Amino acid sequence: MYGVTLNTLIKTLLNRSGAWAALTTLLAFVALVLAAWVPNSGIIITALLLLALLVVGVRHRKGLLHGGRSSDALAAYLVTRFLVLGAVVAQAATTANEVPMIVLAAFVLGLPMTAETPIRQLRSKARPFSSNLEGVHERIRGAFKYGYLFPLNFVALVLVVLITPLSQWQSDLEWLAYVPVVLAVVGVVYAAATLIDLALRIRSQLAFEALIEPALDRLAPVFYLHWHAPAGTAYQIAMWLPYLEKLGVPFAVIVRTRGNFNDTRELTDRPVIMRESLESLDPLIRPTLKGIFYVNTATRNSHFIRYSHLTHIQLNHGDSDKAPSFNPVFRMFDLDFVAGQAAIDRFAAHNVKMPDDMFRIVGRPQVEEVEIATQQIGEIAGKSVLYAPTWSGFYEDTDYSSLRVGPQMVRELLDRGCRVVFRPHPYYRRNPDLVVAANEIERMLAADGAKTGREHLFGATATTEMSVFDCFNASDAMISDVSSVVGDYLFSEKPLAMVAVTHSAHDFHEEFPMSRSTYLLDGTDASLDADELSACLDQLLGTDPMREARRASKTYYLGDIPAEHYSQRFVDEALAALGTDVAIH
Numbered sequence: 001m002y003g004v005t006l007n008t009l010i011k012t013l014l015n016r017s018g019a020w021a022a023l024t025t026l027l028a029f030v031a032l033v034l035a036a037w038v039p040n041s042g043i044i045i046t047a048l049l050l051l052a053l054l055v056v057g058v059r060h061r062k063g064l065l066h067g068g069r070s071s072d073a074l075a076a077y078l079v080t081r082f083l084v085l086g087a088v089v090a091q092a093a094t095t096a097n098e099v100p101m102i103v104l105a106a107f108v109l110g111l112p113m114t115a116e117t118p119i120r121q122l123r124s125k126a127r128p129f130s131s132n133l134e135g136v137h138e139r140i141r142g143a144f145k146y147g148y149l150f151p152l153n154f155v156a157l158v159l160v161v162l163i164t165p166l167s168q169w170q171s172d173l174e175w176l177a178y179v180p181v182v183l184a185v186v187g188v189v190y191a192a193a194t195l196i197d198l199a200l201r202i203r204s205q206l207a208f209e210a211l212i213e214p215a216l217d218r219l220a221p222v223f224y225l226h227w228h229a230p231a232g233t234a235y236q237i238a239m240w241l242p243y244l245e246k247l248g249v250p251f252a253v254i255v256r257t258r259g260n261f262n263d264t265r266e267l268t269d270r271p272v273i274m275r276e277s278l279e280s281l282d283p284l285i286r287p288t289l290k291g292i293f294y295v296n297t298a299t300r301n302s303h304f305i306r307y308s309h310l311t312h313i314q315l316n317h318g319d320s321d322k323a324p325s326f327n328p329v330f331r332m333f334d335l336d337f338v339a340g341q342a343a344i345d346r347f348a349a350h351n352v353k354m355p356d357d358m359f360r361i362v363g364r365p366q367v368e369e370v371e372i373a374t375q376q377i378g379e380i381a382g383k384s385v386l387y388a389p390t391w392s393g394f395y396e397d398t399d400y401s402s403l404r405v406g407p408q409m410v411r412e413l414l415d416r417g418c419r420v421v422f423r424p425h426p427y428y429r430r431n432p433d434l435v436v437a438a439n440e441i442e443r444m445l446a447a448d449g450a451k452t453g454r455e456h457l458f459g460a461t462a463t464t465e466m467s468v469f470d471c472f473n474a475s476d477a478m479i480s481d482v483s484s485v486v487g488d489y490l491f492s493e494k495p496l497a498m499v500a501v502t503h504s505a506h507d508f509h510e511e512f513p514m515s516r517s518t519y520l521l522d523g524t525d526a527s528l529d530a531d532e533l534s535a536c537l538d539q540l541l542g543t544d545p546m547r548e549a550r551r552a553s554k555t556y557y558l559g560d561i562p563a564e565h566y567s568q569r570f571v572d573e574a575l576a577a578l579g580t581d582v583a584i585h
Contacts, residue, residue: 020059021077027052028083035090042165045091049084049161056080057154064154068145074120076150081113081157088160101177105160105184112187113153119146119194126201128261129208133252133271135215139204140261143197149190156183212273212283219271220288222249223578227264228256228298232426234263236295236317241268243365244293246571249578254284256300278303285310290578297329305332311577318484319343319364319557321512322400326350335577337570339364339487340559342513349513360577363559365567367491369469377476377495378542384419385541386475387441388468389499390483391427392434400482401425402499403434405523409479409499410441412533414448416541422458423471425483477540479521482512490517490554495540495547499523517546517553 031048034041056077057064063073085106092102128140159180166176225244227237237253244251252271255261261274275281281303291311292304305312314333319325319342326346330336337360338344344361347354377383387410389403402409403424413420422441428434445456462471468485472478477495480486482502489496497519500508504524509516519536521528539545561569 020055021080024052024055024077024080025083027055028080028087032083032087032090035087035093042091045087046161046165049087050158052080052084053154053158053161060150063147064151067147067149067151069147071120071123071147071150073150074123074147075116078113078116081153082110084157084161085110085113088164091164101181102160102163105156105163105177105180108181108184108188109153109156109160112149112184112191113157115191115195116149116153119149119191119198122195122198122202126198127205127258127276128274129205130212130215130274131261131265131272132269133212133215133273134218136208136211137204139201142194142201144193146194146198149187149194152183152187152190156180156187159183209283213286216252216284216286219250219252221251221286222288223247223251223291223293224284224289224304225251225253225293225295226301226304227253227260227295228300229260229296231259231263234267235426237264238267239317239366240293240295240315241270243567243570244574245270246567247574247578249575249580250288254281254304281307293574294333297324297327302332311335311579313337313574313577319487320482320484321346321514322482322484326352328352330354334358335360337362337573340555340557342487342557360573361559361561362570362573363561363566364488364491365570366469367488367558368567369467369473370488370491371473372492373476373494376547377540377544380476382417382419383477383541384421384475385413386421386423386471386478386489387413388423388471388478388480388483388485389425389428390481390485391425392431400502401428401431401434402479402481402501402521402523403428403437404526405499405501405528406437407440407444408528409521409533410444412537414444416537417454418541419454420445420456420458421462421471421475422456423462423466423468426463479540486514486518487557490514490550491558493547493550493554495519495544496550497521497536497540499528501526514553514557517549519546 027048031045031052034045034048060073060076063070063076067073089103089106123146126142130136130138131140157180159176163177163180225237225240229236252273253264253268255264255272255274256276258274261272264272273284275284285307289310291313293313293315294301295315295317297314304310312333313335314330315337316325319339325343326349330347331354336354336358340361340363344359387406389406390401392399392401410420410422422445424434424438428438442458445458448454449456457466457471457474466474468488472489472492475494477497478485478489479497479499480489481499486496486498498512498515499521500515501523502508503511505520505522508520519540521533521536559569
């Protein structure tokens with residue numbers, strides 16, 4: 001136990017106190033002292049320098065292996081690397097034959113290494129600013145990848161360290177001294193080109209500030225979609241963009257980070273504008289602008305809310321019984337577009353007082369892609385079951401994920417001859433326990449598929465190549481937990497089960513009313529009772545006694561909206577909220 005604790009302490013200290021940098025600096029400094037004051041210590045010097053560079057390389061191996069895709073390693077361990085150069089020059093002074101070329105390599109190599117810091121600083125300032133905005137010359141990306149400078153400098157530095165011992169070991173290797181010189185010269189050219197390209201990008205960015213207002217006046221936007229979220233959450237706006245397009249009026253997407261900008265550019269050909277600061281939003285407020293749509297409760301939403309003459313409309317990115325769905329922060333918006341009456345009642349049930357006139361029931365237009373069941377589950381041979389667990393959340397009290405008991409459920413499904421569609425929430429990778437469980441499930445599905453020929457859907461197939469609604473349509477029933485996919489799956493009228501991991505069955509029904517029309521499994525002890533699991537699956541995949549209850553819940557959670565006008569309800573309500581007269585279906 002003490003060994004593990006000590007190991008954890010050491011890792012914490014090294015990772016959080018800059019001890020790795022101190023260690024490499026110390027190694028290089030000792031080598032420099034030995035080279036300057038202790039003759040005939042070449043082997044020790046070389047060993048110290050290579051050890052220091054090994055630490056640098058390991059700590060920034062991604063920068064070495066994928067330099068062109070990342071500039072994170074730029075300017076890393078510069079003090080260490082310059083001390084290494086100093087030690088090499090001092091060591092070379094004792095071997096006259098190599099002095100000129102090694103000194104030349106060291107001094108030339110120092111130039112691109114020195115350039116790493118300004119390149120990294122300028123890169124942080126050369127931000128993307130707009131995409132698809134007419135009349136704007138957009139230099140949002142570099143003409144080439146900047147990150148190759150670090151591996152180029154690193155390789156040249158390693159060669160500089162190795163030249164003296166190698167040439168002493170075998171004299172016909174003296175020509176190696178030319179290699180780091182050539183690499184250093186290439187680095188100088190590369191660094192110069194990078195600095196020039198960054199300067200051009202920053203100039204374009206500064207020029208954009210004078211162009212943004214006339215460009216937006218030409219666009220004449222009626223609304224903006226505002227989005228600020230962590231990386232990997234593009235689904236939040238991806239689900240709404242097609243329906244905002246249906247409004248048929250000009251609009252733009254406003255994002256607040258580089259990552260959000262890059263994600264959004266891949267999703268739409270509408271103008272995308274990145275504005276990081278609060279004051280940078282002022283030029284966006286044009287005479288034609290009527291309102292702003294939001295898809296989450298990000299803190300930066302408040303930056304736009306201050307424009308009180310606009311209509312601020314919350315769309316959210318799903319409807320479930322999770323705590324975020326009745327967040328009091330929703331009060332700051334003018335309108336809250338909800339899927340059905342359940343979303344309104346949810347606030348009242350949790351004593352969150354909301355203005356009665358702020359809600360608009362618009363359904364979940366996305367579910368129009370979901371196919372409705374045409375036969376009862378018991379009549380289907382070779383059933384397919386979707387397992388779609390949520391993730392563990394940011395806090396312990398919102399950890400609704402059933403993934404820890406997922407392998408047990410999947411094993412039972414396989415034993416019953418089911419085909420399994422496995423689509424976990426994309427954030428499951430943030431929790432090591434969930435990663436272990438997901439990996440186990442995927443191994444089980446791969447092994448079963450190889451043995452039986454059943455074509456299970458999992459991995460990239462179910463999470464990247466297929467949408468969540470594709471997974472719905474590929475299944476005959478679903479097992480999930482407290483997640484928005486449960487509400488969406490109700491549209492299909494197919495059987496579904498939920499796993500309770502935070503409450504007993506009775507309390508779960510009270511806290512998460514959506515579960516009252518589903519079959520319920522108790523996973524509160526991080527395991528499932530085998531008999532209970534078997535009985536639940538008998539109902540889910542056989543008799544299905546809750547069929548009529550699901551149909552009633554479908555209206556309650558997804559709105560009493562005719563199927564032939566389902567997505568049109570959102571379009572009509574959105575246009576009306578923006579001040580356009582339409583007939584509401």
